[in-house]
Amino acid sequence: xxxxxxxxxxxxxxxxxxAVLYNDLSGNTHLLEGAxxxxxxxxxxxxxxxxxxxxxxxxxxxxxxxxxxxxxxxMLHTLAGLDLIEPC
Amino acid sequence: xxxxxxLSRAELEARLSGTGLVLRTGPFANRIRSDVQPLIDGVxxxxxxxxxxxxxxxxxxHLDFLRSGGLRRWVRSQVHFAYDGTTPFQPLPLGQAYPMxxxxxxWCVSHRAHGYLIIHAAVLEKHGRAIILPAPPGSGKSTLTxxxxxxxxxxxxxEMTLVxxxxxxxxxxxxxxxxxxxxxxxxxxxxxxxxxxRPVEETxxxxxxxxxxxxxxxxxxxxxARPACIVFPRWEAGAAITLDPLPKARAFMQVAxxxxxxxxxxxxxxxxxxxxxDASNAYxxxxxxxxxxxxxxERLALGTA
Numbered sequence: 001x002x003x004x005x006x007x008x009x010x011x012x013x014x015x016x017x018x019a020v021l022y023n024d025l026s027g028n029t030h031l032l033e034g035a036x037x038x039x040x041x042x043x044x045x046x047x048x049x050x051x052x053x054x055x056x057x058x059x060x061x062x063x064x065x066x067x068x069x070x071x072x073x074x075m076l077h078t079l080a081g082l083d084l085i086e087p088c
Numbered sequence: 089x090x091x092x093x094x095l096s097r098a099e100l101e102a103r104l105s106g107t108g109l110v111l112r113t114g115p116f117a118n119r120i121r122s123d124v125q126p127l128i129d130g131v132x133x134x135x136x137x138x139x140x141x142x143x144x145x146x147x148x149x150h151l152d153f154l155r156s157g158g159l160r161r162w163v164r165s166q167v168h169f170a171y172d173g174t175t176p177f178q179p180l181p182l183g184q185a186y187p188m189x190x191x192x193x194x195w196c197v198s199h200r201a202h203g204y205l206i207i208h209a210a211v212l213e214k215h216g217r218a219i220i221l222p223a224p225p226g227s228g229k230s231t232l233t234x235x236x237x238x239x240x241x242x243x244x245x246x247e248m249t250l251v252x253x254x255x256x257x258x259x260x261x262x263x264x265x266x267x268x269x270x271x272x273x274x275x276x277x278x279x280x281x282x283x284x285x286r287p288v289e290e291t292x293x294x295x296x297x298x299x300x301x302x303x304x305x306x307x308x309x310x311x312x313a314r315p316a317c318i319v320f321p322r323w324e325a326g327a328a329i330t331l332d333p334l335p336k337a338r339a340f341m342q343v344a345x346x347x348x349x350x351x352x353x354x355x356x357x358x359x360x361x362x363x364x365x366d367a368s369n370a371y372x373x374x375x376x377x378x379x380x381x382x383x384x385x386e387r388l389a390l391g392t393a
Binding site for chain 1: 358362
């Protein structure tokens with residue numbers, strides 16, 4: 001299970017399928033795909049694992065069911081590397 | 089209104105060597121003290137049209153430029169800069185005193201004026217539309233700016249775009265335009281009417297000359313402008329002119345990279361830059377011919393590019 005790291009307000013702006021997000025913990029700004037932002041917003045509503053997110057966000061991704069869980073898992077680890085989310 | 093040009097040379101020198109000349113540049117009051125003739129020459133020529141604030145008012149930056157003492161006063165004389173009693177820079181040869189004034193005035197704003205988001209960018213306005221030109225050195229930004237000033241554009245700044253944190257309005261800080269090396273002769277040829285300071289050779293940036301800001305731009309320094317475009321220029325010998333849209337999220341990141349204090353401002357800087365990007369179309373721009381560039385920028389000013 002993953003959750004948004006406490007202290008992250010997820011201040012973000014999105015234009016034409018790309019987003020920028022302010023990291024409250026590091027002070028850095030990240031350039032993200034719109035899909036990554038969708039994951040963050042979904043986790044902000046409720047902690048979840050990759051399989052649950054794949055079901056919830058299938059419409060947002062252009063991938064088959066098996067590939068989608070793997071794709072989301074990769075994105076979650078990338079977001080965790082930025083301290084935007086953490087295991088829970 | 090008292091201006092530098094309305095002071096006699098003796099009055100100007102008396103102020104500079106006495107309690108200081110309080111020079112108004114955009115939103116800032118700079119109290120300058122100096123006994124260095126090349127610096128006084130530069131102020132007299134480049135700042136003739138600028139307001140002089142009355143004594144006793146609030147001053148943002150206290151700048152002292154004084155000649156070396158002792159033996160150095162007579163052999164390879166240098167100019168020393170002090171800011172609020174501290175000396176952040178090494179002294180420079182006396183002949184570089186005027187460029188030093190410009191560099192230190194930039195330094196004061198970029199390191200102290202955190203009431204604005206400060207982008208390392210030129211900004212000009214025409215027909216009510218301001219265009220921001222963020223660029224690293226060598227991109228041809230100042231050459232392009234100097235050329236546009238001969239085509240009816242208003243100078244807000246050559247070096248530092250001040251963005252109001254609450255509403256993304258651009259605050260003018262019109263000051264002389266810094267030209268380097270080959271750009272000096274390019275602008276002399278392109279704009280024979282331009283007033284340039286005496287070129288100073290062998291600075292850390294090569295040969296430097298400054299272009300006097302247009303009188304109308306200085307008179308309108310209290311008039312903010314609305315952003316319309318962010319254009320990342322790049323001069324390339326022989327290149328065909330191109331203007332390509334830049335996705336806004338990528339423009340955001342590039343402007344942040346070209347900002348002096350984006351990191352300092354934290355979440356406020358993020359919000360301010362977001363509003364600026366909302367209000368602006370972003371482009372990358374490549375050019376080699378200044379005449380072609382003038383025509384394209386006219387279309388940008390009219391919103392038809």
